[in-house]
Structure formats: structure tokens, C-alpha cells
Amino acid sequence: MTSQAVAQRLLDSSQALSYDPTTEVDWDTPLDEAHHGMSPEWCSLYGTAYWAEMTPEQQRELTRQESASVASTGIWFEMILQQMVLRDFYAKDPTDPAFQWALTEIADECRHSIMFARGAAKLGAPAYRPSRLVVELGRIFKTVATGESAYASILVAEEVLDVMQRDWMRDERVAPFVRTINNIHVVEESRHMKFAREETKERLRGASWLRRQVDALVVSIVSYFIVTSMVNPKVYANAGLDTKRALREAKANQQYKSMMRSSCAGLMEFLNSAGLLTKPATWFYQRANLI
Structure with a gap:
């Protein structure tokens, strides 16, 4: 299909x-x-000794803070995505369905970002942001990324969120308005992922070995920073927990790592089929617990 x-x-x-x-x-x-x-199974502390010591109220508050942190990270990357797509389609044929779809996707992302922002506020969370380093790296990436490296990076961010949110939207333990937000995002983001996959494959057609090696490394580094920014360290203090202990137990939490790896099985299969799962790239995915 063209x-x-x-x-x-x-x-x-x-x-x-x-x-x-x-x-x-x-x-x-x-x-x-x-x-x-x-x-709760998607919470960074689920399955740890600290989680077992927490009251049900603390557990629920932590999941609300982490949900808001994930949403805030989503907003940050959606703003990067919008700028990359706009730059890619600048001055192209507006009668082309691909051009019109690109604008449709940007319009969707604008609505999603506002939706996530309002949802985070309703969860009683502050404005979580990635670290200053990650924000500045993102500023560089959105300015220079092109072609398959841009679309494959978009795909990674969307796929990781998609698997999480498919669980959350069906879970009656989750606040009803959060489930609705997740359902909207899953339905509309499925189209974005389809486009990102098609664009990645199209841009890679005929690409040299060296180009694929560079793309693979760039996408893996971007993926590492996206995934490791999803849970802001401040969520623990805002949930009334000991931040140092929470960070220590979260870092060693095999339950959370297993959930992340399982969520990315299909993504890794696609990246491998596209020649973007090289040895150096795999190192970054392993560090991010995606493989």
C-alpha cells in the first residue's frame, strides 16, 4: 500500500x-x-518491600502522582513530535493526503496535550518536567531530527504509552476520568503509530548500512531518555514517601522492569525488522529496560 x-x-x-x-x-x-x-502493577514501586509497607491510601496517591508524571512526559514529547512533523511537511504539496494527515495528527496531539494537562491537574499533581539536561537534549533533537530517526523515535514514545494505557483504561480500580483519557489516547494514537511505522519503513527504503547504524543509535538514545523520564523522582515526596529509599527500591524493582520489557516486545520486533536493532542500540534499550 502506498x-x-x-x-x-x-x-x-x-x-x-x-x-x-x-x-x-x-x-x-x-x-x-x-x-x-x-x-497498580504499572507503578514503579509495585512488588517492592516499600510498597508492602505503604497504606492503601499511600499506594493510590503514588499511582496518581506517577500517572500525572507519565502524562507530563507525554506532553513534553508530543510538543517535540508536533514540531518535527511540521518541519517535515513544510512547503510540501497540501493536496497530498499525507500532508493533510500530518496536520490532522498535529491537531490530535494538541488536544491530547491539553487533555493530559487537565488530567494531571485533576489528579492533584504539580507540573512534572524532565530534567534540564533532557529538556535541552530534546530541544536539539526536535531541531535536527529528520526522516526515519524522527518517525521511529515518535513510534517508540507512542508504543510504550499505548501498552500501559490499554491496561489502565480497562481497570476499574483506576479513576473513571483517567480511564476515559486513556481510551481516547489509545484509539487516536493507534492511527499515529500506523503512520509512524509506514513513514519509518518508507524513509529507510534503500538506506545504506551506515545510515541504519546511525539511525538505530539515535533512536535508542532518544528512547532511553523518554522512558527514564516518565517517572519523575519528585512523585515520591509528593506521595509522602522517603525519596531516597523509593528511588533505591524502584531502581531494583524487577516487577516494573518486566512490565516495561513485555510492553515493548512488538516494538522491538518492528525495529529489528527495519534494521534498527543493532548491538550499540540494544545496549541503550537494555539500560532503559525495554529489552
Whole structure:
């Protein structure tokens, strides 16, 4: 299928099934603190000795803070994504379905970012941001990244979030408005992932061995910084925990690492089929617990 045909199909799908978070999400009902912010199994401390010592109230508060942190990281990367896509389609043929799909995706991401921001605020969380180093590296990446390295990096960020949120949106322990947010994101992001996969394959067609080696390394480094920025260290203090102990136990938490690896099995299979899972790249994925 040509990229034009894929883009047209995605445009048709978007017209048939899209959401308006301002009306679909229940923003008015006060937060019920009897609910989690994510499936507890996805919490960075789940399965640790510290988790077992926490009260149910503390456990729920930590999942709400971590959910907000993941959402904030999502906003940060969605802003990078929008700029890369805009730059890629600058001055291209506006009658091309791919051009129109690119603008549709950007419009979706704008709505998603506002939705995540409002959701994080409703969860009672502050504005979590990646470290200053990661923010500045992101500033460089969004300025220089092109072609397959940009689209494969977009795919990584979207795929990791997708698997998490598919669990959260079905989990009745999770706050209803968070489940709605996750459902909207999963439905609309599935189209974005399809486009990112097609663009990655298209841009790599005929690429040299050296180019694939460089792309593979860039994408793996970007992936490392995205994944390791999802849980901000400040979530522990904001949940009333000992940050030093929480960080120590989270770092050694095999349960969380296993969840991350299982969520990326399909992604790693795709990267391997595209020639982007090289030995140096694998080192970064292992460091990020993605493989």
C-alpha cells in the first residue's frame, strides 16, 4: 500500500472515530481518592518491600502522582513530535493526503496535550518536567531530527504509552476520568503509530548500512531518555514517601522492569525488522529496560 493510500485511510478513520476531550471526559466530578491513577502493577514501586509497607491510601496517591508524571512526559514529547512533523511537511504539496494527515495528527496531539494537562491537574499533581539536561537534549533533537530517526523515535514514545494505557483504561480500580483519557489516547494514537511505522519503513527504503547504524543509535538514545523520564523522582515526596529509599527500591524493582520489557516486545520486533536493532542500540534499550 502506498503512503498516500495509508494516509487517506487514516484520514477516513479520523473522520469516523475521533473524540473531543472537552466533552467526552468528566472534568466536573471531584476526584474520588478511592481510585488509583494507573493500574497498580504499572507503578514503579509495585512488588517492592516499600510498597508492602505503604497504606492503601499511600499506594493510590503514588499511582496518581506517577500517572500525572507519565502524562507530563507525554506532553513534553508530543510538543517535540508536533514540531518535527511540521518541519517535515513544510512547503510540501497540501493536496497530498499525507500532508493533510500530518496536520490532522498535529491537531490530535494538541488536544491530547491539553487533555493530559487537565488530567494531571485533576489528579492533584504539580507540573512534572524532565530534567534540564533532557529538556535541552530534546530541544536539539526536535531541531535536527529528520526522516526515519524522527518517525521511529515518535513510534517508540507512542508504543510504550499505548501498552500501559490499554491496561489502565480497562481497570476499574483506576479513576473513571483517567480511564476515559486513556481510551481516547489509545484509539487516536493507534492511527499515529500506523503512520509512524509506514513513514519509518518508507524513509529507510534503500538506506545504506551506515545510515541504519546511525539511525538505530539515535533512536535508542532518544528512547532511553523518554522512558527514564516518565517517572519523575519528585512523585515520591509528593506521595509522602522517603525519596531516597523509593528511588533505591524502584531502581531494583524487577516487577516494573518486566512490565516495561513485555510492553515493548512488538516494538522491538518492528525495529529489528527495519534494521534498527543493532548491538550499540540494544545496549541503550537494555539500560532503559525495554529489552
